Amino acid sequence: MVNLTRIYTRTGDAGSTRLSDMSVARKTDLRVEAYGHVDEANAVLGMAITSGGLREDVVAVLRAVSNELFDVGADLSNPLVAEPKWEPLRIPPESIDRLEAWCDEFSESLPDLVSFILPGGTPGAAYLHLARTVVRRAERAGWAAAEAYGLEVSAGDEPGGVNPLALTYLNRLSDLLFILGRVANEGVGDVLWVPGKDREPVGERARRQREKIEKAQDDLGRSS
Known part of the structure; x- marks a missing residue:
C-alpha cells in the first residue's frame, strides 16, 4: 500500500524527478512524457465515469481500467533491468487478454459501421473518444521512449528498456475505448462522418x- 504523507516535496523544482526505481530523470525525459500521458488518459476516464448515462457494466470496466492505468504508469517509469532492487510492477499478458475479451464482448451487440465515427452523441461517448485519443498519444510517447531506450533488459550500466507489454496494453485499450464509445451511444446511434x-x-x-x-x-x- 502506498503511504503519502505530503504532496509537495520541492525536489522537482530544478526540472528533475525520480522514476519508480529511484533513478533520476529530467521531467522532459521520454519515459516521463509517456507515463504523464497515461495519467492524463486516466483523468479523462474519470470524467467519463462521472458524466452519467453509462451502463453499469461499462462503468465497472472503466473502473478496472482506471486502476490498471496506474499499473501501466508504474511499468513505464520502471526501466527493465536484470536485477532490480525490488520487484517492479509490470503489466502481465493476462491484462491484455482481458482487454481483448472485453472488446469482443461489447462488440457483439453493435451494428456494422458504414463510415468512420465522429466524437459526440452523448457526453459519455464524447469523453470516451477523448480518452481514446489521449491513450493513443500515450502509446506513441511510449514507443518514442522505446526507440530511445530499447525494449531489452539492461544487465549493465546502460538505462533499461521499456516493457513492450505496457505499450501493447495501451494499443488494446484504445480499441476498447472506441468500442465503448459506440456502446455509450446506443440510445442515439453513432455520429457518422x-x-x-x-x-x-x-x-x-x-x-x-x-x-x-x-x-x-x-x-x-x-x-x-
Whole structure:
C-alpha cells in the first residue's frame, strides 16, 4: 500500500524527478512524457465515469481500467533491468487478454459501421473518444521512449528498456475505448462522418452516398 504523507516535496523544482526505481530523470525525459500521458488518459476516464448515462457494466470496466492505468504508469517509469532492487510492477499478458475479451464482448451487440465515427452523441461517448485519443498519444510517447531506450533488459550500466507489454496494453485499450464509445451511444446511434464531397452533393452519385450514410445513421438510432 502506498503511504503519502505530503504532496509537495520541492525536489522537482530544478526540472528533475525520480522514476519508480529511484533513478533520476529530467521531467522532459521520454519515459516521463509517456507515463504523464497515461495519467492524463486516466483523468479523462474519470470524467467519463462521472458524466452519467453509462451502463453499469461499462462503468465497472472503466473502473478496472482506471486502476490498471496506474499499473501501466508504474511499468513505464520502471526501466527493465536484470536485477532490480525490488520487484517492479509490470503489466502481465493476462491484462491484455482481458482487454481483448472485453472488446469482443461489447462488440457483439453493435451494428456494422458504414463510415468512420465522429466524437459526440452523448457526453459519455464524447469523453470516451477523448480518452481514446489521449491513450493513443500515450502509446506513441511510449514507443518514442522505446526507440530511445530499447525494449531489452539492461544487465549493465546502460538505462533499461521499456516493457513492450505496457505499450501493447495501451494499443488494446484504445480499441476498447472506441468500442465503448459506440456502446455509450446506443440510445442515439453513432455520429457518422460524411466525407466533404458528400456533404454538399454536386452530382447524383454523391447525393445517393450521402443519403445512404444518413439512412444508416437513422437506422442505428432506431435500433439502439
